[in-house]
Amino acid sequence: MTAEPGGAPTPPGDDGVTIIGGGQPDVVDLADLDRAAHLLATVADRLDIAARLLTVATQAAPSALLTPEGKAAARALQAARSGAAAPARVADDVLDLARRVRGAVITYDHAESAARSALRGVVALDGSLLGTFPVLAVQRFVQVGVAAAVAANVARVTTRTAMALLAPFGRADDVLRWEQRQLRHWAPRATTWALADRRSELLVLGLASGFLGRDGLLVPPSQRVRLAARRISGLLPDAGPTAVVARAGAPQLPVPRDVAGVIANTGLSYREGTETGMRGTPDGTISVQRLHRPDGTVSWVVEIPGTQNAGVTGDSPMDNGTNPRLVGDVPDDMTDAVLDAMHLAGIRSDEPVLLAGHSQGGMVAANVASIAAGTYAIAAVVTAGSPDDVGAVRVPSSVEVLHLRHPQDVVPQASGGPILTGPNVREMRVDPALNGAAPVTSPLDAHAMGRYVTSAEAIEVHADDPQLRDFVAAVDTVLGPEGTTATTRQFVATRDPDLVRLDPVTGLPRGDRLSPVGGPTPLPALSPAAR
Incomplete structure (x- = not known):
């Protein structure tokens, strides 16, 4: 049985983390891996036997060890028994390698087998x-x-x-x-x-x-x-045009120092009254953070929350009308809204950008990256609890992508297809119960924003993993070193008729210059007009 290409997965460890994809594409014969694990276990057994024989040899002729030659032999035996290359130590290392290879065999079963x-x-x-x-x-x-x-x-x-x-x-x-x-x-x-x-x-x-x-x-x-x-x-019925309006008096979100901080700020962008939303935050809020690094350069983080309304034609486009459009790969107003927010925030084409989203927001983030990677310097995309292949299938190879998910979360499976990974796209599965959190009690609990904020901390723990290195390096180019500060602006995507007819820059009525929902977004010079 041969596993799907997409990079050799890191075996699940005691912390319940499994990484699939990233690194160089690879094809592995699971039968060969299993035989290799068995052979390594056999080598470990033989090394244990050698260690016992060395002990017997040391104790076999104590009187002979009193001569100068015997003392030299004793020193050699002692070095062989307890040195860096001692059979007992090597046996432990080989046995650990055998366990890891067996773990890789188990992990590969997650791939699309015959x-x-x-x-x-x-x-x-x-x-x-x-x-x-x-x-x-x-x-x-x-x-x-x-x-x-x-x-x-x-x-x-x-x-x-x-x-x-x-x-x-x-x-x-x-x-x-x-x-x-x-x-x-x-x-x-x-x-x-x-x-x-x-x-x-x-x-x-x-x-x-x-x-x-x-x-x-x-x-x-x-x-x-x-x-x-x-x-x-x-x-679905026509939901009407969507506008993007700058939020006056937006709170200043914490400066993100790692991916967990970015995911936490995504949670803070949810509306007031939700699990992680800040007081006063309205529906449809998109957070754009301008990072000021000590060397004077600028980078950006765009944080997009997920579905917040059960309907399909409400005032907020973060609803269940947008979800089938995203899954179906047809124009949607949330992708246009994020592109408008990036334009209104003043992101320049040479300033690196990190896009992050939870649930629906992750699909939007991947969609934006696939559309605008040639217009903006998009370095990385991180999604939490989002369908794995939606949008990310078209992301250029220059953009590093990480899908963070819980095995018990049903939303990442909404695309109905197998996991799609590659050299620049990887999936990181974190089982909360094995990662030190309380066991998941329901699918809603598995999809909770707070859960993903905690699970994102595992990215830093595994930052040196070969399958994560490129992604972590891309994120570092955005977040910058110690001393980096941030300015947060928030934009609200809305279908409220009173707000739709306001110019997002001046706040004044702009007349009848609206196009239908999901209309084309001109690139690179995005129009501030609502779509």
Whole structure:
């Protein structure tokens, strides 16, 4: 079995961190790796035997060691037993290498294996057939419903029987309390397990194939979610034009010293009342930080939060109308809004930029990088809890990309496809429970902004990893050395009619100069007019 290209993954360590992609493309035969691990373990065993033989040799003839020649031999034996190249020490190193190689074999199983690809094909075909022939869908629905009804009836009968048996002892209520405890304990875990670690990817693929019906049979499985998202976005009502307005009195966010600080500032850009949002922050806020470095040069960090509104046509474009447009790779107003914010902030073409986003914001960040990398000096993109391949597939090789995700988070699997990595694109998985945080209790908990702020700290811990070095170096060109300061400006993307007709620079009415949502963004000279 051969793993997908994209860089040899770093095996998962005790801190629950796995890195896939980055570095030079590589193809690995897992059978050869497994044989190498077995051979290394055998070498370690032989070295242990050699260490024991040296001990026996030292103790075999103590009287002979009293002569000058014997003393010299004793010193040689002692050096062989306890020196830097002592068999016992080398055995430990070889055994550790064997464990790492076995860890790499396990990690490579996350790649798109032949079995996984075949399973995706089966799910895609099944979904298309169900969408093409409604009778099959009804039959499947009935089968699932009957199975659920039988299970519920068995549980009800069992509960009543247990309560009847315990009623004479006054313990019938104990059965109900026990059931409630079990439900509270297992329901979140069952939900997390069902949706975790790419299982949702197959569910999304099946749903998209069913939605497309027979049309889905004409496109490869890897394109079906994108096509379905395009069709869904075409069915959505027109949300109206979007404007980008500078926020007066914007707070000064902390100077980011590492990626965790950048992710934290992304969380602070959420609206007031959310888990990490600052007081007074409105919907649709985009933070742009101008970094002033000690040598007088300037760089920029753009921080984009994720979905904040459940609707599709509200006043804020950070809604569920933007999500299918991003997944479907069609024009969206949030990408235009960020480009406008960068233009209004005064970013110059030669000043390095780091784009960061959570959830929807990560898709927007990758989209912006793919569109504007030739206009702005975009050095790096970091996403947290975003679909892995949306936007990043078109990012130029000069831009270093890191996708940060939790294995239990379902949102990164929304693209319905396998992980796409390369020399400049890597995915870093952090299991919160193994990384010192509390275990994830639900998919919403796995996607929480606060969780990703904590998990981003692992990037600094693994900064020397060969798969992260280029990304960390690119980030350093933006964040600068100690002594760097920051000025924060915030821009609000809004569909509020009263704000849409204001000029973002003067704050005065600008007349009827609006274009439709998702209209083209002229580059490089971006118009401040709302789109």
